[in-house]
Amino acid sequence: MYTLSEAQGLPEHLVGAESRRLGRHANLMPHAFVIPSGFEEGFYRHNNLPPQLSALFAAVRPQRIDEDLLEPLCLQAVALILGSALLDDQVQQLYLALRNAELGSGPVHLRRPGARRSQLAQARAPGPEVLHALKRLWADDWAFGVVLERLDTAGSVALEAAPVLVVRGDAGQPDTEMATRLKAARAWVNAEGLVGLE
Structure with missing residues (x-):
């Protein structure tokens, strides 16, 4: 896990381009950190997910997609991910990062840097x-x-495994502590063409 300040100097594939840019203004978002792509890779490897997913989707032909076949396979893949466990070391790393970023309570927003899909x-x-x-x-x-x-x-x-940005507050309704910082951050976020934290 990396703070935004640390993310500024790390490779893009590890923390994401947006996280690196956010690192230049880390003081605006002190309650945030980045889960590197390697964390997801470890989860997939530990649970032997790549071969399982490959076998699951083996009948899918990209040249002629059968959506009736694909939809139930996707449901099975989602269930496979949700049913798989993180290693205890990974769990403890995540909990420590939450404590260090003072994100142990309240709303926490997770999303891929540069993406709009998120979880709260x-x-x-x-x-x-x-x-x-x-x-x-x-x-x-x-x-x-x-x-x-x-x-x-x-x-x-x-x-490909990708990093995850973890920040305080809901993407649409940031908590009061973050509201002022996010308002100031939006100006440069939009100026640099980043996906907004709004």
Whole structure:
């Protein structure tokens, strides 16, 4: 896990381009951190998910997509992600990052840097609600519409692990402590062409 200040100097594939840019203004968002892409990779590897997902979608032909076949497979993939467990070390890393960012209670917003799909958790220490929101965010990658879009654009159901940005507040209704900082941040967020935190 990385603070936004740390993310500024890290590779884009690890923390995301948006997180790196946010790092230049980390003082505006002190209650935030980045879950690196390697965290998701570890989750997939530990649960042997790549071969399971590959076998699940083996009958899907990108050249001629059968949506009636694809939809139940996506439901199974979502269930597979949600039913898989994080290693205890990963769980403790997440809980520690939440404590360090003072996100142990209240609304916590999780999303991929540069993406609009997100999850909201009402955190209570040590943070299991945030952990479940993170798994829901990962599972969203296997929703029917998202998989169909990957097939249309990339010709495959495969996806790369990606970082997750964790900030205080709801994407639409930030808490009062963050409201002023987010208002100030929106000006430069929009100027740099980032996906807004609004």
